[in-house]
Amino acid sequence: MAVLASQAPIFYAENGCAELSNYLRASKPSMIFVLVDSNTHNNCLNIFLQQLETTITIEVIEMEAGEEHKNIETCSGIWETLSELGADRKSLLINLGGGVVTDLGGFVASTFKRGISYINVPTSLLAMVDASVGGKCGVDLGNLKNQIGVINQPEMVLIDSNYLSTLPANEMRSGLAEILKHGLIANEAYWEKATNLEALTLEDLDSLIIESIEIKSRIVQEDPTEKSVRKTLNYGHTLGHAIESYFLTNPNKITLLHGEAVAAGMIMATHLSYKICGFPEKKLENITNKINELFPKINLLEEDYEVVLDLLKFDKKNSHGNINFVLLKDIGKAELDVIVPNDQLIEAMNYYLKN
Template sequence: MQAIKTTGYTIYFNEDCYGYLQDLLASENYSGIFILADTNTSQYCLPNFLAQVATELPIEIIEIEAGEVNKSIETCIEVWHALTDLGADRKGIIINLGGGVVTDLGGFAASTFKRGMDFINVPTTLLAMVDASVGGKTGVDLGVVKNQVGIINNPIAVLIDTQFLETLPQPEMRSGLAEMLKHGLIADEKYWNNFSDLTGLTTDDLGALIHWSVEIKNTIVAQDPNEKGIRKVLNFGHTMGHAIESQFLNSATPLLHGEAVAIGMVLESYFSMAKGFISKEEYEVIKSAIISIFGTTDFTSNDIESIIALLVHDKKNERGKVQFVLLEGIGKAVINQEVENILIINAFHDFQK
C-alpha cells in the first residue's frame, strides 16, 4: 500500500515500515531506542517487531499495564522515571508499540520528557491504526475523564503493519470498526456502504479499508490541524461515547473505546433525526447497522443521569455549553450543535427498545 503523507510526517504500511525504520536508524545519530509497550503487546507483538529491527543501537523496553485505566498521569510519571533511570537523553527515540493507550500516553511522555524527544507510533490495534495514526493527539485521562491532559504533537512517522491484527481478540477488532464506520458517516457515504455486509470481508479487503480510513481522517486533519473548526467532525459519536466510557471505566463491565463510541454514534444520530438533520429512515439504517455489529447495552436511569453529568468535561465545550457533532445525512456532518437533556434521555430510551 502506498504511504500517506500528512502534515509533518508520513504513514508507512506493512513491508515499507521496516525499510523506513532501518534507513532512519542508520542515518540519524540516535543515542538509543526506547520501546514502550503494554503487557499485551510486549507478549504478542514485541518479538516480531524486534525481529524486523537490525541496529547496533542499544534498545531498552519500558512496559506498562494494559487497559484504559492505566492511561493516567501516574503511569506517565512511571514512564518518565524509567526514561531517567535508563539514561535517556534528547537524542534518543521512543517507539510506541501498542493500541491507543500506548500511542497517546507514549506520545505525551516523549513530547514532554526533557522538553521533547523524537517518537514513532506503531499501532497494533485496528482502532489505533485508523484513529491514533493521524493527527498528533497525545495525552492522558484525568481520573475517569477522558483525554483531559495532553498536547497535539506529531510523531516523526507512523508504521502500520496489519499483521499485528492477527494477535487481536475479536472484541478489539470489532472496537476498531467503530472509528471506520464513523469516517464513512461523517465524510464518505461510499465508504460507509462497504460495511453493510461484512460476511465476505477478506484480509486484503480489510487492509484496503484501513488505508481508505486513514486517508479520510488525514484529509480532514490537514484542513484543521489544531481542531479549531472542521476537524471537530471527527468527534462524532465521541461526546456521548467518552461519557459512556467514563461511566463504565471502573465498573465490573468496562466498555472498550470503540464499543462506547458505537453507542455514542447511535445516540447522536438520534439527535440528528430529532433536530431534522437526517430522516427517520436514515437514522434507522444507521442504528440497525451499528447494533448488528455491536449489539446493545443496558443503561439504568442512574447511569443516564451520571453520563449527562459527565458531558460537562468534554473538550469541545465552549462557555459551559456542551457541543455535539451531528449528521446532515450519511457522509456529511455539522459541528457545534447544542442538544437538550430531554433529547439525550429520549435517545437512550430509543436505543434500548
C-alpha cells in the same frame, strides 16, 4: 506508499521496515526505547524487534495494559525509567501497542526533556485507524477521558495489519467503530463497504484500513489543531466518552472498550441528527440496525442518565459553558458546535435502549 497526516508520514507493511531503517540511519538517535504493554510485550515485541535493523542500543519499557492505566502515574513511572536508563534529548521512543500505548507514549515523549522524537507502531485496529494518526497524545484524569495532553506529531506511523492476528474479536470490533464513524462523516460508499462484512476478505480489510486512515489524514491536514473540520472526528464521542467514563469507575458496570461506547454514542448522535438536523429517517434506521448487528447492547439503564449527562460538561469540544455536539445533516455532511438540550439527550438515550 505514504500518506501525510499533517506532518507525520504513514507507511504500510514492509515499506514501514525499510523507512524506519532509513530514518534511524539518517537521524542517528542516541538510544531507542520501545514502549509496550503486557499484551504487546508477549504478542508483538519479538516480531517488531526482528524487523528492526540497527546497532543502536534498544531498551524495552513495559506498562500495564488497559485504559485504567492511561494516567499521569503511569507517565511518571516511564519518565523515571527513561531517566534511569540514560535517555537524553536525542533518544527515540517507539510506541508499540494499541490506543492506550500510542496516546500515552506520545504524551510521554512530547513532555520528557521538553520533547523527544517518537514513532507509533499501532498493533490494534483502533490504533491503526484512529489513535496513532493525527498527533493527539494524552492521558485520562481520573475517569475523564483524555483531559491532559498535547497535539504533537510522531516522526512516522507504521501500519502492519499482520499484528491484528494477535487481537481478540472484541478488540477488532472496537476498531471497527472508528471505521464506521469515518464512513458516516465522510461518504456513504465507504459506510456501505465497511458494513458489508460478510464479503470482507483480509485484502479488503487492508483496503478499509488505508481508506480510513486517508479520511482521517485529510481532515487532520486541513485542521491540525481542531478549530473546525477536525471536530467531525468526534462524531458519536460526546455521549460515547461520557458513557465510557461512567462505566470505567462504576463497580456495577463492566468496563467498555472504546469502540463499544462509541458505537452506542453514534446511534444516539444519529438520532439527535434526525431530530435536530433533518438527517433522513430511513438512514437512521439503517445505521441503528447495522451497528446493533455488529455491537452488543451496552448495559445502560435509565437511572444512569443523570450521571452520564453530568459527565458531558467535561467534553473537550465544550466552550463558554455550552456542550457542543457534532451532528449530521446526511452521511458526509456534518454540522459543528450544535447545542443540544437535555430533554433531547434523554430521548436519544431512550431511542438507543428501545431499538
